[in-house]
Amino acid sequence: MAVFNLTVNNKKVKVDVEPDMPLLWVIRDFVGLKGTKFGCGMAMCGACTVHLNGQPIRSCQTPISTVAKNAKITTVEGIGEVQLHAVQQAWIDEQVPQCGYCQSGQIMSAVALLKTTPNPTDEDIDAAMSGNLCRCGTYDRIRRAIHKASDTMKAGAGVGGGK
Amino acid sequence: MTSRRNFLKTSSLTTFGFALGVSSFAKDATLKKITPAIVSLEINPFIIIDTAGNITLVNPRPDMGQGSTQAVPSLLAEELEVSLDKVKIVQSDGKGKYGNQTSGGSSSVRALWQPIRKAGAAAREMLTQTAAKRWNVSATECFAQDGKIVHRGSNKSFTYGELADDASKLEIPKNPKLKEAKDFKIIGKYNKRLDVPERVTGKAVYGLDVDVPGMVYASIVHSPMLHGKIASIDDADTRKVAGVLQVVRTERPMPHRKSEAVAVIATNWWAALKGKKALKVQWDNGDFEKTLSTQKYFEATYAAAKKEGINYEEKGDFSAKYASASKKIESSYETPFLSHAPIEPENAIVHVKDDGTIEIWAPVQGPDWALRDVCGYMNVKPEQVKINVTLLGGAFGRKAYHDFLLEACHLSKELKKPVKVIWTREDDITQGPYRPGMLSHMQGFVEEGKITGFHHHAIGESIAGQVFKGLKDDEADPWLTGEISPENSKYNFATASKISWTNVKTDIPVVWWRSVYASNFGWGQECFIDELAHLAGKDPLQARLDILTDERFRKVLETLAEKANWNEKLPAGQGKGIAVFRSFDSISAACVTVSKKENGVNIDKVVSVIDCGYYVNPDNVKAQTEGNIVMGLTAAIKDGITFTNGVCDQTNFHQFNLMRINETPKMEIHIIDSGANPGGVGEPGLPPIAPALGNAIFAATGKRIRKLPFDITNLA
Numbered sequence: 001m002a003v004f005n006l007t008v009n010n011k012k013v014k015v016d017v018e019p020d021m022p023l024l025w026v027i028r029d030f031v032g033l034k035g036t037k038f039g040c041g042m043a044m045c046g047a048c049t050v051h052l053n054g055q056p057i058r059s060c061q062t063p064i065s066t067v068a069k070n071a072k073i074t075t076v077e078g079i080g081e082v083q084l085h086a087v088q089q090a091w092i093d094e095q096v097p098q099c100g101y102c103q104s105g106q107i108m109s110a111v112a113l114l115k116t117t118p119n120p121t122d123e124d125i126d127a128a129m130s131g132n133l134c135r136c137g138t139y140d141r142i143r144r145a146i147h148k149a150s151d152t153m154k155a156g157a158g159v160g161g162g163k
Numbered sequence: 164m165t166s167r168r169n170f171l172k173t174s175s176l177t178t179f180g181f182a183l184g185v186s187s188f189a190k191d192a193t194l195k196k197i198t199p200a201i202v203s204l205e206i207n208p209f210i211i212i213d214t215a216g217n218i219t220l221v222n223p224r225p226d227m228g229q230g231s232t233q234a235v236p237s238l239l240a241e242e243l244e245v246s247l248d249k250v251k252i253v254q255s256d257g258k259g260k261y262g263n264q265t266s267g268g269s270s271s272v273r274a275l276w277q278p279i280r281k282a283g284a285a286a287r288e289m290l291t292q293t294a295a296k297r298w299n300v301s302a303t304e305c306f307a308q309d310g311k312i313v314h315r316g317s318n319k320s321f322t323y324g325e326l327a328d329d330a331s332k333l334e335i336p337k338n339p340k341l342k343e344a345k346d347f348k349i350i351g352k353y354n355k356r357l358d359v360p361e362r363v364t365g366k367a368v369y370g371l372d373v374d375v376p377g378m379v380y381a382s383i384v385h386s387p388m389l390h391g392k393i394a395s396i397d398d399a400d401t402r403k404v405a406g407v408l409q410v411v412r413t414e415r416p417m418p419h420r421k422s423e424a425v426a427v428i429a430t431n432w433w434a435a436l437k438g439k440k441a442l443k444v445q446w447d448n449g450d451f452e453k454t455l456s457t458q459k460y461f462e463a464t465y466a467a468a469k470k471e472g473i474n475y476e477e478k479g480d481f482s483a484k485y486a487s488a489s490k491k492i493e494s495s496y497e498t499p500f501l502s503h504a505p506i507e508p509e510n511a512i513v514h515v516k517d518d519g520t521i522e523i524w525a526p527v528q529g530p531d532w533a534l535r536d537v538c539g540y541m542n543v544k545p546e547q548v549k550i551n552v553t554l555l556g557g558a559f560g561r562k563a564y565h566d567f568l569l570e571a572c573h574l575s576k577e578l579k580k581p582v583k584v585i586w587t588r589e590d591d592i593t594q595g596p597y598r599p600g601m602l603s604h605m606q607g608f609v610e611e612g613k614i615t616g617f618h619h620h621a622i623g624e625s626i627a628g629q630v631f632k633g634l635k636d637d638e639a640d641p642w643l644t645g646e647i648s649p650e651n652s653k654y655n656f657a658t659a660s661k662i663s664w665t666n667v668k669t670d671i672p673v674v675w676w677r678s679v680y681a682s683n684f685g686w687g688q689e690c691f692i693d694e695l696a697h698l699a700g701k702d703p704l705q706a707r708l709d710i711l712t713d714e715r716f717r718k719v720l721e722t723l724a725e726k727a728n729w730n731e732k733l734p735a736g737q738g739k740g741i742a743v744f745r746s747f748d749s750i751s752a753a754c755v756t757v758s759k760k761e762n763g764v765n766i767d768k769v770v771s772v773i774d775c776g777y778y779v780n781p782d783n784v785k786a787q788t789e790g791n792i793v794m795g796l797t798a799a800i801k802d803g804i805t806f807t808n809g810v811c812d813q814t815n816f817h818q819f820n821l822m823r824i825n826e827t828p829k830m831e832i833h834i835i836d837s838g839a840n841p842g843g844v845g846e847p848g849l850p851p852i853a854p855a856l857g858n859a860i861f862a863a864t865g866k867r868i869r870k871l872p873f874d875i876t877n878l879a
Contacts, residue, residue, distance in 0.1 A: 001405060018405055018434070025433040034372035035365015037556070039506045040588040041436075044816035047506055076365035084364070091363040095355060095782055098790060099228030100362030101369055101507045101556025126825035133816065135506050135557045136228045137793025139827040141786070 004064055007071070008033065009078030019065035023057075024048045026064050027075060035076040035104045039133070046132030049105035050075050056112040058131075076104040079111055087111050090149035098136035106132045110146050119150055209261065210239060210282050212290075216310060216324025218245060220279075223255045223264040224271040225528055226358075227505075227555035227562065228790075229845040230783040231271045233356045237779045238275060241349045242283025242342060243323075244307035248357060257530030257550045265529025266555075267563055267675070269747035269843020272779055276841045284339035286330075293330040294321045344777070344838065351836075353782050370510045370526030370553040371585065378512060378581035379408060381574055382435035384425040384444055385415055385594050388455055388809040390670060391446035393423045400441035401427055406434025410442065411577060416540055416569040417596070417672055418630045426574055432585050452809035454670055457500060457600060463667045464622045468495050468604035472620045472663035473637055475644040479659030481606075481618050488608035488616060492698055496605065496687030497870040498853075499803025501598040502819055503676055507556020508591050509567035513574075514581035515541070521548045521572065522581075526555040528563040536565045541572055559794075560675040564596055564630075592819050593811040597804050598676030599624040599669075603687025608658075609699035613709050615658040617695070619647050619688060621680070622665045624673050639664055646680040647688060651745040653713040654692070671806060677794055678846035681746035685850030686799075686857070686871060689742035693858040694867065703858060704729055704741055715837055719743060719752045719774050726833050727754035727770040737767070740858025742851035747843030749775040753792070753855040757863050763876035764860055766796065766828040771848055773832070776839035785832040788848035792830050795852025797822040800875040 003016050008031050015030040027036050027050065036059060039047030043058035050059045051074040052067065067073070079085040084092070087110045097103045106129065113120060113128035120128070125146050134142070211219040220239050224231035236250040243250075255261040263274070287307045294312035295302040304315050311320040344351070361367040398410040409428040414421045425444055429435035453459075471482075485491060511525035521543060527533040530550045537548055555562055571584040586594075601623035608616040625640035627633075634640060645651070647662055654660075676682060696706030704724055711717055720743055724730065729739060736759035743752035751773045757764040769792050778784050801820045805812045813819040857868045866878050 020437075021433050025431065029431050029433075033365070034368070037369075037507070038371060038585075039508070040816050042588075042815055042817065045506060045588075076363075080364065084360075088360075088363045092355070092359050095359060095786065097228075097359055097362040098230070098786060099226075099505075099507070099555060099557045100359075100367055101505075103362055104365050107363060130823045130825040133506060133821050133823065135504060135559070135794070135821060137790035137797075137822075137827075138786070139793060139822075139824040140789055140830050142824060 004067070005069060006031070006067065006073060008073045009075060009081070017064060020063045022060050023050070023062040023064055023067060023073070024059035027059060027073070033075050033077050037101055037104055039102065045102070046105040046109060047102050049108040049132065051108060051112060054112070054115065056109050076107055079107070085111060086152040087114065087145070087149040090145040090152065093148060094141045094145040096138050096141040096145050098138055102132060102134045106134065106142055110142070110149065113146065114150055114153060118154060120146060210286060212286065212323050212327045214324050214327050216322045216327070217251060218243065218249055218323070219251045219253055221255050221261060222252045223261050224266045224275070225254060225530065225552045225555060227266055227528060227558035229266065229271065229787060230356060230780065231266060232358050233354065233783065234272050234779040235275055235279060237349045237354070238279040239283040241347055242280045243287055245310045247349060247354060249310060254552045255530060256552070257534035258545060261531070264531040265563060266558070267528055267560065269845045269847065273748055273841045273843055276777070280341050281339055284341050285336050288336050288339045289330040289333045290323055290326045292333060293326045297321070350779055351777065351781070354780055356783070367554055369507050369556045370524065371507055371556065373512055373524040373553060375512050375514060375524065375581045378583050379428050379430065379578065380432040380435045381426045381428050381571070381582050381584045382432065382439040382587070383413065383415070383570060383584065383590070384427070384439055384442055385590055386422050386424065386446055387593070388446065388448040388451040389594065389672065390420065390422050390451055391448040393425065394445040394447045396425055397443040401438040404429070404434055404438040404441055406430045407438040409578070410438070411574070413570065413573055413577070415566050416573070417566050418564070419632060424570070428574070428578065428582070432583070436587065448809060451670065455806045455809040457671070457805045458807070460667065460669045460671070461497065461600065461602065464602035465495065467622045467665040467667055468602060468620060470665070472622065472665040473639070475639050475662040475664055476649065477661040478656070481616065481659040481661035484616055484659040485606055485608060485618065490610070490698055491606070491608035491616070492694055493604070493606040494691065494694065494869055496603040496690055498601050498683040498686050499871055500600040500671065500805070501676055501798055502592050502595070502804055503559040503561035504591060504819060504821065505555070505557030505559060505561055508588055509562065509586040510584060511568040511571040512581055512583045513568070513571035515572065515575040515579070519543065519547060522551070523549065523568065524551045524553060525568050526553050526558070526562055527565065527568060528555065528558050532563060533565055533568060536569065537572060540569050541576070559677045564674045588816065589814045592813050592815060596672035596674035598682065599626065599673040600803070601680065601683040603684055605687055605691040607691060607695045609695055610658065612699050612701055613657065614692065614695045614699060614706055615656055616660065617654065617656045618661040618663070619684070620663045620665065621647060621684060623667050624669050625666050626673055626675055626679070628666060629668070629673055636666065640666070642675070643680050646746060647684050652688060653716050653745065654710045655712060656710065678746055678849040681744060681846070681850040682798060685742065685744040686853045689744060689851060689854030690857045690869065693740065693854070693861065707743065715750055715774050715839065716743065718835055718837070719750045719772050722833060722835060723752045723754050723770065723772040726772065726831065729754065736863060738859050738861070738863025740855045740860070740862055742854035742858060744850035746847045746850055748840070749773060749842030749844065749847035751788070751847045751851055753851040755852070755855040755859040757856070757859045759863055761876070763874065763878050764863055766856065766875070769828050769830045769852070771830065771832050772835060773848055774835035774837045774839070775842040775844050775847065776837055777841045778834065778844060781834055784834050784844050787844045788832045789830055791846070791848030792852055793822055793827060795849040796856065799853035799856055799871050799873070801872060803872050
């Protein structure tokens, strides 16, 4: 066991866990944020996607010991704390989720995409989102919702709070 | 209907002012025939209106993404004249008083359409009568609006809460007047699902997200050959893993047999998983290395295709007519075993308490079935069990099979504390149960440019036979034969037709998968109709219309032809294919367009049409149909499940690939407003997808594909 000091959604937390424990299980079972999901355990489905310093990563394949001390971790709970993030709002507007289980990961991938590519084409979306599986088959709506969020963000609204 | 008195006696929710129970409506022989165990029409949902005017609906259909948490309360809100956000939903707990509570068989709206609306209408009438009496006016002068009863002349009003107590003393009207469709304000209209926000903020609670004080975690080593016996366990390395508490022999109780297993118990699930990976278990696998083989299974199905099956239905003397026909063909269509692979793996928390009661938190499709299985397995009475159903992170049939739940029961009893069992993805993919792989052996002939003879021989494992036993060897599995019965396939074959079946058994566990056997047999039926159309020298759409008199089928196909621009001239290398299939009381057709691309084809577009009768939310019908397109294409062109030398060849999503966003074609959904009784929505969109694709590929390339799955990038 070892103590790790983390910054999750701008809050400092201290956990005492095995160094090889994936960030996913640290976030879920030790920090207590359940929005990040377990789907495959081998970075094939993207349900566990979170941001590490703004970059989307698969937390199921990221041992806690490899997370730098001053790194900022953002989960789905952290992107729209003050008001919904434009991506979350677009997900509601387009009624994207069915079961919704994969959508935390989808949303984190989409938020990251729009940071680097504010005006994505369908091809950009396909490339950035192809690591996230959805068994309910909501892909067509995900495309529409990302375009919608892009429009909203270009208009300068709804980037959420908390960062 | 139950009398109010009876209801009050049995309900634990009677502290509220006004409660109403409604029992079964007329049994429908057709429904029973198609899905005998999934749609039991004995339902008894409960509505509670308290004196503060709060309306609570005990929802008897868990939500796995199909939208029951909107569809069911919409039926009530419509008749009660309240907005959707005024109905609070409580998930039913499996107790018998709530009747059938299983999300399956695309049953939510079609089974609850009448009873929930009747319950709402009855409540509305009782509230109206109560208000009229207080004002000393005729009930006809009063009407319900936004949670109030209003007097037309004076504009006086009472809230439902103000009326609830007195209303509850009235007899429940037996035949309340339901609203006419033209007056619907919610049903059939676009409404946002109110639980979407919690699903985009991480707040929605799935089974995996539940924590219970004092619980321990279990990761289970299952038998690689599914039914092997434990020869030895070496847990020395496992015990060294920090957090591991215990290694215990346990079992995986499937409905038809139990398998031996070993559980690693730990203070957190990561530790349990690490302990599982360090565990060395030797298995005595008996003959399973030889018998668990999908290749051998399919060899047996092809051998059966050469023989006569058992007749389910025959019109005309098909065999004689086929023997003497001059223009005839026969071919076999194969569909693979498939994993459901919901992104939330199987999981459950069970606490067997000191007093013998059991509390459960689990993502199960049917708390009623779960209760039955838990009571049977643990030898307890229903009143000793409390089931808390969580949201389901996908299910598709898998989470109505309770092996994972009973594993947690077994472990909690042994360990005397709450136990959370979480399956790995590898458990999910390698252990099953699966959609059975099936073979459709098809024979048919054409006369004077029309398809006049047709035989579908359905071959493979019986879900009802394996899971529920009790079927005699010569007794047809109602799921298997029902999917292709004349009730579902409305083609008129003028000379002769036949449906036959052969049961080929396997030790690979099987269960229903989205649209059950329709997902298998749509492939054979609709590709073979296409083959016969070409044999007859007819356009595939026209060949179908030539043998269809059913107006709803014709309308679906004609709408599809129009929306998909079926008659447009396509450039060389592009092709369109169509297919139509009826399942779960709804008719769905699809048109797929493909273009040649290197050695394969690209899927350009899918247009889908569905006639599901009355529906609640058109947007949800579209969402479910979009999902069916993706799942139907995945089943056609991504991985199947195979067993070689006793073990599953696929272990995780790198080998059991699912369709991803970059492979997903453009899609378009059209809904037919037929005004028929509601049919299913969650499944009927799926069966026509694979055959429409196969037929499109034939149109574009001349290559006829008969075996699923296939590599769409390499058709050579």
